[in-house]
Amino acid sequence: MSFRCRKIRFEASRLPSQRSSVRQPLLGHWDKRTLPASGELNGFIRDTFRSVRVLELMLNLKATFGCNWSAADLVRALRSSEHVVTTAGAQLVATGLLTNADDNVYEYAPASDDLVRLADGVEAAYAKSPSAIRRILVSPSSNGLSAFADAFRLKE
Numbered sequence: 001m002s003f004r005c006r007k008i009r010f011e012a013s014r015l016p017s018q019r020s021s022v023r024q025p026l027l028g029h030w031d032k033r034t035l036p037a038s039g040e041l042n043g044f045i046r047d048t049f050r051s052v053r054v055l056e057l058m059l060n061l062k063a064t065f066g067c068n069w070s071a072a073d074l075v076r077a078l079r080s081s082e083h084v085v086t087t088a089g090a091q092l093v094a095t096g097l098l099t100n101a102d103d104n105v106y107e108y109a110p111a112s113d114d115l116v117r118l119a120d121g122v123e124a125a126y127a128k129s130p131s132a133i134r135r136i137l138v139s140p141s142s143n144g145l146s147a148f149a150d151a152f153r154l155k156e
Contacts, residue, residue, distance in 0.1 A: 040118070041118065041121045041122065041125065042136055044118045044121075044122065045122060045133060045136050045137065046136060046137070048091075048092075048095050048097070048118075049122075049137060050088075050091060050137075051088075051137065052134055052137060053078070053080060053084055053088055054088040054091055054092065055122070055126065055133070055137070056078055057074065057078060057085065057088045057089065057092065058092055058097055058098070058108070058119065058122075059122075059123060059126065060074070060077060060078060061098060061106060061107065061108035062108045062119060062123060064108070065108055066107075067107065068101065068102075068105050068106070068107045069105065069106050069107070070104060070105050071085050071086055071089065071104035071105075071106075072104075074089075074106070086104060089104070089106045092106075093106070095115075096110060096111035096112065096115055097109075097110050097111075097115060097119060
């Protein structure tokens, strides 16, 4: 007997006002008490997701937990290119959020409970305020050379 997963396309392009009228699938089993602190979550977002496309790839796979997605299916669902999908998939596999069983076939399978908690936090925050998560992604991080230079900046 063969089981075929129902593929759900993640609708990130909808405006928040339009999103309320659209029935979204259950995105996760999170509870306010188990969500990570905002500082921890911001660091996780900056370190894990290099772009909104990587975040949308993870959320799409998380929404269809237990299903395997080929790169070609993800290209169609996310309206992206194969290069973007395979690069984002490789980043998320290296992070431990996805597995890559066959060549370019991905499944959401976090490697630890901490990753599950952080992914649930990202999902909840993105559902609540996508623009805030996008701002975190595009904001310059204050580590490395810029943090060193800021230490010598004169305050008014």
